[in-house]
Amino acid sequence: xxxVTQAQTEISVxxxxxxxxxxxxxxxxxxxxxxWYKQPPSGELVFLIRRxxxxxxxxxxxxxxxxxxxxxxxxxxxxxxxxxVDSAVYFCALSGWYSGGGADGLTFGKGTHLIxxx
Amino acid sequence: xxxxxxxxxxxxxxxxxxxxxxCVQDMDHENMFWYRQDPGLGLRLIYFSYDVKMKEKGDIxxxxxxSREKKERFSLILESASTNQTSMxxxxxxxxxxxxxxxxxxxxxxx
Numbered sequence: 001x002x003x004v005t006q007a008q009t010e011i012s013v014x015x016x017x018x019x020x021x022x023x024x025x026x027x028x029x030x031x032x033x034x035x036w037y038k039q040p041p042s043g044e045l046v047f048l049i050r051r052x053x054x055x056x057x058x059x060x061x062x063x064x065x066x067x068x069x070x071x072x073x074x075x076x077x078x079x080x081x082x083x084x085v086d087s088a089v090y091f092c093a094l095s096g097w098y099s100g101g102g103a104d105g106l107t108f109g110k111g112t113h114l115i116x117x118x
Numbered sequence: 119x120x121x122x123x124x125x126x127x128x129x130x131x132x133x134x135x136x137x138x139x140x141c142v143q144d145m146d147h148e149n150m151f152w153y154r155q156d157p158g159l160g161l162r163l164i165y166f167s168y169d170v171k172m173k174e175k176g177d178i179x180x181x182x183x184x185s186r187e188k189k190e191r192f193s194l195i196l197e198s199a200s201t202n203q204t205s206m207x208x209x210x211x212x213x214x215x216x217x218x219x220x221x222x223x224x225x226x227x228x229x
Contacts, residue, residue, distance in 0.1 A: 043222065
């Protein structure tokens with residue numbers, strides 16, 4: 001069975017601080033995908049990034065960066081110089097490999113509520 | 119841009135009613151998914167479909183069924199709604215890059 005753990009239920013920081021959201025996963029699959037989604041107060045889930053299990057290269061996109069480490073089964077997400085607009089619930093998710101090709105349904109963590117105070 | 123739409127943002131039904139939640143995507147994706155989101159539990163997979171007339175159970179299929187008669191449309195059916203099915207229901211469509219795009223959600227209240 002797959003499992004995703006986001007131990008931080010809520011994080012509150014002051015604007016311009018850096019913040020890291022932790023994600024630890026469990027799977028028996030050798031091929032799998034990891035995702036991060038953002039859910040702002042409007043409620044719609046916004047896709048941020050996808051990583052497959054063969055690609056441990058870290059990624060940076062503007063103020064966002066992701067650190068994937070298979071050795072510790074972690075896929076952490078860092079926001080640099082946080083802004084009020086970053087306030088949202090962030091979900092880490094995991095999927096296996098569907099025999100027909102591509103990612104299977106997602107197993108989500110319970111989310112981290114990030115509050116950026118002005 | 120990928121567009122996933124859901125028939126209603128808010129829905130109120132009575133216990134025992136048959137409920138249909140509709141989802142439509144406009145990107146010719148083969149794969150579609152239904153999740154429910156509950157406070158403290160996160161999102162959980164109910165059912166998914168890899169092709170027309172194909173369906174697979176997710177983690178919590180009990181009390182639900184699905185229908186996929188056309189590629190662009192995936193329906194979630196509550197045969198006899200119960201109060202424990204009060205939840206936010208999210209539909210998703212999977213693209214070629216393997217990311218899942220989500221609809222705006224339907225908040226269902228069963229009284």
